[in-house]
Amino acid sequence: MINVKAGSVTFQNVRKTFGAFTAIHDLSLTIEPGTLVTLLGPSGCGKTTTLRMLAGLEHPTSGKILIGGKDVTMLPANERDVSMVFQSYALFPHMTSLENVAYGLQSSGLAKKEAREKAEEGLKLVGLAGMGHRLPAELSGGQQQRVAVARALVLEPQVLLLDEPLSNLDARLRRRVRTEIRDLQQRLGFTAVYVTHDQDEALAVSDRIIVMKDGEIAQSGAPRELYEAPASPFIADFMGEANVLPCEVIQSDAGEVLVRVSNLEHRLQSKAAQGPAKLAVRPGAIRIGAPHAAGLRGRVLHSAYLGGHVEYEVETDVGTLFVIDHDVDHAHAAASDVTLAFKNRGIAVISG
Template sequence: MINPGSVVFENVRKSFGAFTAVPDLSLRIEPGTLVTLLGPSGCGKTTTLRMLAGLEHPTSGRILIGNKDVTMLPANERDVSMVFQSYALFPHMTSLDNVAYGLESSGLKRGEARERAEEGLKLVGLGGMGHRLPAELSGGQQQRVAVARALVLEPQVLLLDEPLSNLDARLRRRVRTEIRELQQRLGFTAVYVTHDQDEALAVSDQIIVMKDGGIAQQGAPRDLYDAPASAFIADFMGEANVVDCNVLSVDAGQALIDIAGLRHRLPAGKAAQGAAQLAIRPNAIDLSPDGATTGFSGNIIHSAYLGDHVEYEVDTGSTKLFVVDASADEPLPVSTRVRIGLRDRGIAIIG
């Protein structure tokens, strides 16, 4: 029976000699949620996960799992299980033996361990495949064996370190869906590390975007995508055009902005009147013939047809905009003059 636990970091610092990987990290993860640590290489997400697993110890601060202080406990005394990027399956053991291994090592009788291992394989959709060796399984099936091996230990927290990085794009989509559905069905707490924004958006209750060992922004996937707090978040959580604008007024939570003569209303967030920056998603831009009366002018300098959408680069004179048009049947030719308008969603004031 899985008993999901909370995770708390209190002013955690981790240094390696003169280098500080995590300067001062405080966060809380609620029981039964899947939270993703997302960020570029070197941002501190893997170090954070390793401290939670007990593979590294903080230089200072506290870590609690299920309200228990585990800061200095070794990995084998923490109620967590980890799914590694490399799967770490024993090649000479069957899938059933791989899943049962941790149970038997913890002192469970062989018969009961194998019975629970069978149930674990059924949970991940591999019932009846316990006799197969890892080499006889696909990459996605091997990953599910690794998940089953971690889950049968009934941890308070399941840790997943770049679990899909060895799979091809199509298989990644399928397995991430399976992991998310399993987490929601069983209700375990999961901490998931990835550098893939699409993966984070697809599986998470909450995303913690890390930068330089700290939290750049934390929130639900849609909140981070629709209301990025900075240019870094806007660009990291999917592509964004960052342009200058002027906030003309703020009233009842709505801001009226001016961008190159185009006026537009949008949620104000924390914006105040005056100069600001605007993050515009590529699919939030409308292109119209140059004779249109609204919008501001631009010139198409690049056009690419990609099957289900067309990508443009548009030069406005002051900046270049990346535009994605999902409705165009035929690409507009290079050198076409267009008018640029904004849609209601996919635009946020960031500073």
């Protein structure tokens, strides 16, 4: 029986430098037990350094790290009660799947028979029952990834760490395996810290997303909150792409505002104050119509049919907008004059 011991994670004013370079600036965050939290951001933002400090593979220059309320700041990796699933899976090629899963158990002193029984249970847990005799080379990429997850889980860690676990898989397999990881986490209730640069992946698996930029937290919140209420142009564009436009808030009352973008006015839910602001508009939140319709005037620069939708680049007097339209039967050709209007969802007033 695999017994999950979901622990909390706390970073208290953690700073990490490499020579004159500061990778992490005064990081403070708390991860609740039994949640899956994703560290998301572009390359060089500090997410992997944060994960490595949690794993004990790096030590902070200053500050504290606690797991389950225990200060582990300077403890080595093998004393932290965490397990890690690496990007490369790091399976021993000469060992079978069962032997790979049992390896950590036997290394920690568990009797060989018990280790094998627990390893078999771990493989069953990830849907690989009866495949323990296979070598890693005899498994698909998705199956290798599941062996790596089983190997980590059978150690019954307080926290499971996943470092870009799906990056070696093709797009279709990534979608399937991320669903399996999320289902497993919810079923067992373990605490997981998941690192990725893929926004769709983060939105699909997370209870909470921490977006990092230049070694700091840019915004933290539930997936829907980050997508629908970005706090900055960086978050708006990074979390699913957005057109960031200059606007004027001309009315603000009871949580609703009226904004003006060029000749187009639009009402939406927001607590923004009156005055100049910026509007984040998702590509799918723009309605593209004929040139005689009311709206923001524009001209199609590029039009691309992608099966289920058409992608446009439309030149307007507030900049070039990226538009996604699912009306593939009435596509607008390049050089066409069009008008643009906003839908009710996928639009947010943001600061700075």
